[in-house]
Amino acid sequence: MTGIDVDYVGRALLRREDRRLLTGAGQFVADLELSRMLHVAFVRSPLAHGRIRTVDLRAAAAAPGVVLALNGADLLRLVPPAPDAQLSLPSKWTAAVQHDFLNPQQPLLAHDKVRFVGEPLAVIVADSRYAAEDAAELANVELDPLPAVVDAAGALAAGAPILHEHFGTNRIGHFTITKGDVAASLAAAPHRLRRRFVHHRYAAMPMECRGVVAAYDARSDAMTIWSATQVVHWLRREAAHVLQMPEARVRCIALDVGGGFGVKGHVYPEDLLIPFLARRLGRPVRWIEDRHEHLLCSAHSRDQVHDVEIGFDDDGHILALDDAFTADSGAWNTLGAGIAYNTAVHLPGPYKIANYSSSATIAVTNKVPNSAYRGAGRPEAAFVMERLVDLVAAELKLEPAEIRRRNMIRADEMPYHAGLLYRDGEPIVYDSGDYPEALEKALDAVGGLVAFRRHQAEERQRGRYVGLGIGCYVEGTGVGPFEGATVRLDPGGKIYVASGACPQGQGMETVFAQIVADQWRVSPDDVVLALADTAAIAMGFGTIASRSTVTLSAAIHHASGKLRDKVFAVAANMLECAPADLELRDSSVGIVGVPGAAVSLAKIAAAARPGWDHSRPSGVDAGLEETHYWEPPTVTWSYAVHVAIVDVDPDLGRVSVARYAVAHDCGTVVNPLLLDGQIAGGTAQGLGGVLLEELVYDESGQLLTGSLMDYLVPTASDVPEIAMIHLAAPSPLNPLGVKGVGEGGAVAPPAAIANAVGDALAPFGIEINRTPIRPEELVAAIRAARSR
Amino acid sequence: MSSPVEVRMIVNGTPRAGRCEPRKLLIDFLREELGLTGTHAGCEHGVCGACTILVDGVAARSCLMFAVQADGATLTTVEGLADGDELHPLQQAFHRHHALQCGFCTPGMLIAALDFLATNPEPSEAEIRDALSAVLCRCTGYQNIVKAVADAAEKMRAAGGAS
Numbered sequence: 001m002t003g004i005d006v007d008y009v010g011r012a013l014l015r016r017e018d019r020r021l022l023t024g025a026g027q028f029v030a031d032l033e034l035s036r037m038l039h040v041a042f043v044r045s046p047l048a049h050g051r052i053r054t055v056d057l058r059a060a061a062a063a064p065g066v067v068l069a070l071n072g073a074d075l076l077r078l079v080p081p082a083p084d085a086q087l088s089l090p091s092k093w094t095a096a097v098q099h100d101f102l103n104p105q106q107p108l109l110a111h112d113k114v115r116f117v118g119e120p121l122a123v124i125v126a127d128s129r130y131a132a133e134d135a136a137e138l139a140n141v142e143l144d145p146l147p148a149v150v151d152a153a154g155a156l157a158a159g160a161p162i163l164h165e166h167f168g169t170n171r172i173g174h175f176t177i178t179k180g181d182v183a184a185s186l187a188a189a190p191h192r193l194r195r196r197f198v199h200h201r202y203a204a205m206p207m208e209c210r211g212v213v214a215a216y217d218a219r220s221d222a223m224t225i226w227s228a229t230q231v232v233h234w235l236r237r238e239a240a241h242v243l244q245m246p247e248a249r250v251r252c253i254a255l256d257v258g259g260g261f262g263v264k265g266h267v268y269p270e271d272l273l274i275p276f277l278a279r280r281l282g283r284p285v286r287w288i289e290d291r292h293e294h295l296l297c298s299a300h301s302r303d304q305v306h307d308v309e310i311g312f313d314d315d316g317h318i319l320a321l322d323d324a325f326t327a328d329s330g331a332w333n334t335l336g337a338g339i340a341y342n343t344a345v346h347l348p349g350p351y352k353i354a355n356y357s358s359s360a361t362i363a364v365t366n367k368v369p370n371s372a373y374r375g376a377g378r379p380e381a382a383f384v385m386e387r388l389v390d391l392v393a394a395e396l397k398l399e400p401a402e403i404r405r406r407n408m409i410r411a412d413e414m415p416y417h418a419g420l421l422y423r424d425g426e427p428i429v430y431d432s433g434d435y436p437e438a439l440e441k442a443l444d445a446v447g448g449l450v451a452f453r454r455h456q457a458e459e460r461q462r463g464r465y466v467g468l469g470i471g472c473y474v475e476g477t478g479v480g481p482f483e484g485a486t487v488r489l490d491p492g493g494k495i496y497v498a499s500g501a502c503p504q505g506q507g508m509e510t511v512f513a514q515i516v517a518d519q520w521r522v523s524p525d526d527v528v529l530a531l532a533d534t535a536a537i538a539m540g541f542g543t544i545a546s547r548s549t550v551t552l553s554a555a556i557h558h559a560s561g562k563l564r565d566k567v568f569a570v571a572a573n574m575l576e577c578a579p580a581d582l583e584l585r586d587s588s589v590g591i592v593g594v595p596g597a598a599v600s601l602a603k604i605a606a607a608a609r610p611g612w613d614h615s616r617p618s619g620v621d622a623g624l625e626e627t628h629y630w631e632p633p634t635v636t637w638s639y640a641v642h643v644a645i646v647d648v649d650p651d652l653g654r655v656s657v658a659r660y661a662v663a664h665d666c667g668t669v670v671n672p673l674l675l676d677g678q679i680a681g682g683t684a685q686g687l688g689g690v691l692l693e694e695l696v697y698d699e700s701g702q703l704l705t706g707s708l709m710d711y712l713v714p715t716a717s718d719v720p721e722i723a724m725i726h727l728a729a730p731s732p733l734n735p736l737g738v739k740g741v742g743e744g745g746a747v748a749p750p751a752a753i754a755n756a757v758g759d760a761l762a763p764f765g766i767e768i769n770r771t772p773i774r775p776e777e778l779v780a781a782i783r784a785a786r787s788r
Numbered sequence: 789m790s791s792p793v794e795v796r797m798i799v800n801g802t803p804r805a806g807r808c809e810p811r812k813l814l815i816d817f818l819r820e821e822l823g824l825t826g827t828h829a830g831c832e833h834g835v836c837g838a839c840t841i842l843v844d845g846v847a848a849r850s851c852l853m854f855a856v857q858a859d860g861a862t863l864t865t866v867e868g869l870a871d872g873d874e875l876h877p878l879q880q881a882f883h884r885h886h887a888l889q890c891g892f893c894t895p896g897m898l899i900a901a902l903d904f905l906a907t908n909p910e911p912s913e914a915e916i917r918d919a920l921s922a923v924l925c926r927c928t929g930y931q932n933i934v935k936a937v938a939d940a941a942e943k944m945r946a947a948g949g950a951s
Contacts, residue, residue: 014886017891018888018891019875019883022883022888022894022898023866023875024867025867026891028825030825031819033823130809130811207892207924256891257890258828258891258893259889259892259926291831505891505927674886676886676932677927677928680932681889681929682929683929685926707835708831708924709833713836715930716917716918716920716933717921722931
């Protein structure tokens with residue numbers, strides 16, 4: 001045997017992507033060089049809120065090298081307003097969930113008002129970026145300043161300045177979900193706690209900023225857009241709409257993309273404006289976002305304030321939870337209710353809570369629009385729930401781990417009906433897993449609770465403050481509506497697979513080659529993948545929301561099944577047997593139990609071609625290609641328990657993460673090496689979020705963290721070694737049994753670290769109910785406690 | 789703005805020349821004039837380190853230098869690491885340990901590691917972490933990068949000892 005019958009799924013194959021990226025031969029959008037290409041710079045608003053009086057571009061337009069200068073008013077005359085950029089909600093959801101939404105849509109360039117610092121006012125196209133930036137500085141911008149609102153509470157206060165006047169309110173979204181009788185069960189609860197939890201604003205911050213290049217071909221009236229995006233088909237749809245072109249004439253490609261994590265997961269105005277300029281000018285046009293722009297105009301995330309009341313009994317059983325929160329959407333709404341709704345339904349986490357209500361209010365503010373970032377509303381939810389569990393434990397003087405054990409859904413209670421609806425409109429059913437086992441394994445991985453408590457007591461004797469914190473979550477992954485795969489038997493016998501999934505470093509070229517190899521009993525080297533290109537498949541959804549491994553593996557499975565039937569029909573004709581007697585083996589199809597009686601996939605491909613001398617049986621049409629668009633029944637539920645041990649310096653407020661463990665379950669593991677990489681990377685982002693990263697605005701709406709010197713991305717010295725424990729309860733909801741894992745790492749660290757710091761500082765009675773954990777605030781709180 | 793000037797340098801062992809404005813950043817010169825797009829601009833203010841190259845054998849941020857400042861210098865970029873088809877031990881170790889995901893920071897990370905191992909061929913984990921703090925990676929959480937650099941250091945020591 002050649003080893004081809006071995007299952008590739010489950011093996012730590014090294015990545016196919018690496019060689020080009022290691023040698024400088026990768027191609028990111030900024031690397032694209034096209035003949036006669038022009039370069040773009042934007043004139044951006046210096047004010048958070050103001051009415052536009054003039055954006056005079058006469059001097060800019062006359063500057064050396066400038067080809068075109070347009071302001072918002074100019075553009076409005078040339079292009080109809082942009083279409084709805086939001087993810088749609090299924091009618092099952094809109095019928096069942098009490099909600100009301102307004103939908104302010106960001107124009108390609110601001111034309112009446114500016115609503116955040118950095119909002120684009122004008123675009124300059126020139127023969128170099130240097131010339132474009134020089135010209136942008138010559139723009140004469142006059143704005144009438146308006147007072148700014150910089151947080152949701154301010155935006156919702158009576159008399160607040162209104163961002164979108166035609167709505168008459170800054171409250172652009174509201175919904176409530178509920179199960180059980182929250183008021184009655186809270187009233188009857190032996191214990192109640194009320195707290196406010198604040199999860200601050202931070203962002204994905206991929207190392208590659210965004211960028212768009214567009215080229216228009218007049219002969220064929222066709223547009224090609226290269227964008228550093230996670231959603232090529234979504235971009236094609238919107239670009240076709242704005243350009244008023246058939247989708248078939250618009251091609252969107254994502255080249256190598258230098259990280260996404262959600263911030264590249266929706267369509268931005270620049271994605272649409274650059275193609276428009278390319279068509280108007282008849283030359284390729286390129287805009288590469290710089291880091292300052294990225295901080296000022298690419299989506300931020302998180303930024304929620306929760307007011308919660310929890311009721312529980314003497315043993316720590318949670319009886320009821322009542323949550324009301326605000327989400328600061330920034331000036332525009334990118335994803336509708338998606339993030340806030342994620343927060344609401346994920347908040348109960350792995351616990352049995354019979355009576356639960358969450359009420360969300362989404363407010364617009366004079367800040368950068370808020371969108372998805374790894375976790376997309378779940379880190380905020382986990383922070384609230386996991387802090388509450390620790391507060392219950394403190395109130396009852398019990399171990400936080402024990403409160404979790406008493407409330408967690410057990411393995412024998414799976415599948416568990418949560419009594420809420422997911423955003424796909426389906427009832428939430430946790431499909432599989434063992435949450436208590438994950439908890440015990442994560443605790444064991446840091447040396448066990450008993451040993452830690454002994455160590456902690458000894459350290460306190462020496463005036464040192466160490467703490468252990470737990471963060472648990474469950475996560476709906478692999479969300480619909482669909483992903484597709486086209487599977488084709490290439491004439492050379494290789495398996496070609498195309499899909500709208502878009503990688504940004506996950507290693508999809510490797511992972512899907514493994515999956516396809518097993519489907520077809522070929523080597524992964526014989527799998528040809530076409531991803532992130534709308535020319536490769538008619539419809540696609542893209543890579544957001546921990547969905548691609550789940551949805552695309554299923555689409556590949558079903559498309560392969562259909563194609564296999566046809567391949568077997570042709571092979572049976574060639575081998576003069578029945579299709580039922582055939583099996584796939586070693587890049588060929590052979591008769592079961594008859595070694596040597598086989599025909600190669602390459603020969604079958606040739607036999608199935610249209611034309612003379614084919615070997616198809618009658619009734620089988622030509623060609624070997626099948627497409628399947630897989631529509632998941634609903635999401636499949638991943639989960640994890642993170643445990644952190646921290647060391648808090650009481651004089652400097654410095655939090656050092658001494659140990660960190662993650663016990664998680666993402667079902668069938670396709671590639672353990674790449675899986676570990678996803679978890680480690682996500683966890684590092686979560687740790688950065690809670691300890692280092694913060695987007696700070698002053699009261700006038702100026703972003704104070706406009707560079708990476710102010711916005712602190714964790715370095716190699718800031719991130720600890722992360723221990724990982726894999727549980728693998730296969731999902732019953734898809735053929736491969738996989739669950740999504742892309743986001744999970746970033747969900748629990750804020751909760752785990754806050755709980756660990758709170759545990760370390762328990763002698764001072766300090767609660768960590770807001771992020772980020774700032775050293776100066778810890779020092780002040782410790783001083784205040786000591787002087788009491 | 790002033791008129792273009794001639795800039796000459798040796799890049800990855802080959803003499804190269806081009807004309808650019810004196811204000812042109814070295815990274816833009818490498819990418820746009822010389823077509824060496826392996827070096828990436830991640831922040832353009834000297835923090836992220838993606839643009840790290842060797843200038844006369846020492847790691848430098850190519851986004852914080854003008855091309856004219858490198859006139860007459862000898863440069864090494866990521867394109868110069870491999871020996872033909874044979875990857876450099878650092879590149880091999882990054883592949884083996886899955887020390888890259890999106891690959892955007894990787895050129896800077898490789899060059900920073902190369903510079904570091906030249907001065908500290910037998911580093912501790914803490915020293916590796918400290919040195920690599922000069923380059924930001926958003927994907928990996930660093931632990932596989934640290935393993936890769938330690939492994940490459942060992943392989944490079946063994947190879948150096950054998951020669």
